[in-house]
C-alpha cells in the first residue's frame with residue numbers, strides 16, 4: 333500500500349516578489365521569511381485562507397502532496413518548488429484533520445474569487461523586480477490640506493515608450509531605491525492604480541497612484557515608511573522603478589447596466605476613483621448602471637479627491653461620506669452610513685447585476701461585514717450565504733491593507 337500523503341501549502345519562489353503581504357495577512361504567524369524566500373510553516377498553518385486573496389502574484393497559491401512536510405529550513409533554501417510526491421495517488425485516509433480543513437478552506441476562500449464575468453483581460457506580472465519598468469514622475473500633488481497631519485499624494489507616472497497596460501482595480505509594485513537593514517534590495521510595495529485604463533491623461537502612457545505618507549506604525553508609534561516617504565518626496569522628472577501590473581480579480585465589469593457598490597477609506601479610494609473615472613468618461617454612451625459609494629476619512633480635509641468627488645454628477649454616482657473626527661459633526665464610520673442607507677445598500681446587494689468592492693484600512697473589514705450581515709438579517713437574508721454566491725460569481729471583492 334502506498335504511504336500516506338499530506339497536502340502542504342507552499343510559496344513558489346520563482347513567482348514571489350517578496351512583498352510581505354502574506355506574512356502581514358496570516359493571523360497565525362505561519363508565514364516567515366529570510367533574505368532568500370517567503371515560506372509557510374506547516375505546523376502553524378491552520379488553513380484560515382487569509383493569506384491567499386491578498387497575494388498579488390499567486391505565488392502563495394502553491395500546493396504539493398508530500399510524504400513528509402518540507403521544513404522551513406528546507407523551503408528557505410529553494411530557488412524553485414520541488415515536484416509533487418504523489419505520483420497520482422490520492423491523499424491517504426489518515427491525513428490529519430487540519431490538512432483536510434486547510435484544503436477545504438483554501439478551495440472555498442482561495443484567491444480564486446473570479447473577476448466579474450465581463451471584465452477585460454488583465455496583463456499581470458509584465459515587469460519583475462529583476463526587470464522593472466522605469467517611469468518618470470510627471471506630477472505630485474498633495475491631496476490633503478497643508479495643516480492636516482495626514483499627507484496623501486496624487487502621483488502621476490509616465491511610462492514614455494514602455495508598454496505598461498493596466499485596468500482599474502489593479503496594483504503596481506514600487507521598488508524603493510537603496511538597501512534594507514540586511515543590505516539587500518527593499519521589498520516591493522504595492523499601490524493601487526487610481527486612474528482608468530486609458531491613463532490619467534487620456535491617450536497618454538501614464539497612470540496615477542494615491543499614496544499616503546507613513547509616519548507611524550499601526551500602533552501609532554513614530555515610524556518612517558520607506559516606500560511611501562520616498563514616493564511622497566519625489567519631484568517632477570524623477571525616475572521610478574515599477575513592477576507589475578498585479579491583480580486579476582479586483583476588476584470592474586465592462587457590460588452596460590452593471591451596478592457598483594463601493595466602500596472605502598483613505599487611500600482605498602484609489603481603485604474606486606479609477607472605476608468611477610472610467611464610467612465618467614463613458615457617460616455620453618448612456619450605458620447605465622448606477623454607483624453607490626461609501627467613503628470614510630477623519631475629516632473632509634483628509635478625504636482624498638474630496639473636491640472633484642463632490643462635483644461628479646448625481647446621474648453617475650451617489651456619494652455618502654463618513655467622518656470620524658470632523659468638528660461639529662457626529663463621529664461616523666462607513667458602516668454607520670451604510671446602516672443609515674440600509675434600503676439602498678440592500679437594493680444593491682440583492683441585485684444579481686451588482687458588483688461590490690471594499691478597499692482601505694484592514695480594520696474597516698469587520699464593521700462593514702457586520703453592517704451587511706445585520707442589514708440582510710433584518711430582511712430575512714443570510715448575508716454569509718449571499719456573500720459566498722457573490723464571491724463565486726466574481727461580484728464581491730475586498731482589498732484591505
Ligand SMILES: Cc1cc2nc3c(=O)[nH]c(=O)nc-3n(C[C@H](O)[C@H](O)[C@H](O)COP(=O)(O)OP(=O)(O)OC[C@H]3O[C@@H](n4cnc5c(N)ncnc54)[C@H](O)[C@@H]3O)c2cc1C
Pocket residue numbers: 353386503521522523524525542543544545546548549550555556557558559560561599600602731732733
Ligand atoms: C494590495 C495593496 C494595495 C495597496 N495600495 C495602496 C495605495 O493605493 N496607497 C497607499 O498609500 N498604500 C497602499 N498599500 C500599502 C503600501 O503597499 C505600503 O504598505 C505602505 O505605503 C507602507 O509602506 P512603507 O514602505 O512606507 O512602510 P514600511 O517601511 O514598509 O513600514 C514602516 C512601518 O509602518 C507600518 N505600516 C506599513 N504599512 C502601513 C500602512 N498602510 N499604514 C500604517 N502603517 C503601516 C509598518 O508596520 C512599519 O512599522 C497597499 C498595500 C496592498 C497590500
Ligand code: SF4
Pocket residue numbers: 343347348349350351352353354355370386387388389390391392
Ligand atoms: S504575498 Fe505573494 S508575492 Fe508577496 S511575499 Fe507573499 S507569496 Fe510572495
